[in-house]
Amino acid sequence: MSDYNPFEVAQAQLGQARAILGTVGEEMYVAEERYLDMATALNGSGPAYFFLFLEALVDAGVGLGFARADAERLVLQTARGAVEFARSSPLHLAELRNMVTTPGGTTAAALEEFERGAFRAIVSAAIKAAYRRSLELGE
Numbered sequence: 001m002s003d004y005n006p007f008e009v010a011q012a013q014l015g016q017a018r019a020i021l022g023t024v025g026e027e028m029y030v031a032e033e034r035y036l037d038m039a040t041a042l043n044g045s046g047p048a049y050f051f052l053f054l055e056a057l058v059d060a061g062v063g064l065g066f067a068r069a070d071a072e073r074l075v076l077q078t079a080r081g082a083v084e085f086a087r088s089s090p091l092h093l094a095e096l097r098n099m100v101t102t103p104g105g106t107t108a109a110a111l112e113e114f115e116r117g118a119f120r121a122i123v124s125a126a127i128k129a130a131y132r133r134s135l136e137l138g139e
Helices: 012-020 034-044 046-064 068-088 093-099 104-116 119-138
Strands: none
Touching: 034 046, 034 093, 034 119, 046 068, 104 119
């Protein structure tokens, strides 16, 4: 009996896949297929989560009195700066958040409200729902 596994990827094929994927972004190898459903929930669906949050920020800006175009410009520049800062920094995301949060300040007040609204729990529940759905679709 052969040890051949039709689902194993040869090193040459892995190299080709990495080369192709590397042209459109960063690739990440996972040794177990179960991580693909996890990645789908976190990364594949992830842009929609960010778009929803950005949309909510823009709507809040409009609610404060900004023109929609101005609110969108501010939000997108803020998102861009935050992502670039996080990518270039060796610090943990929590440390970066703390760096821009003055105790008793405006950011602290907003973060308190996020926590009161169970923001982290909602995000976690949403990712788990996407993961479960990915598993269901794979069956």
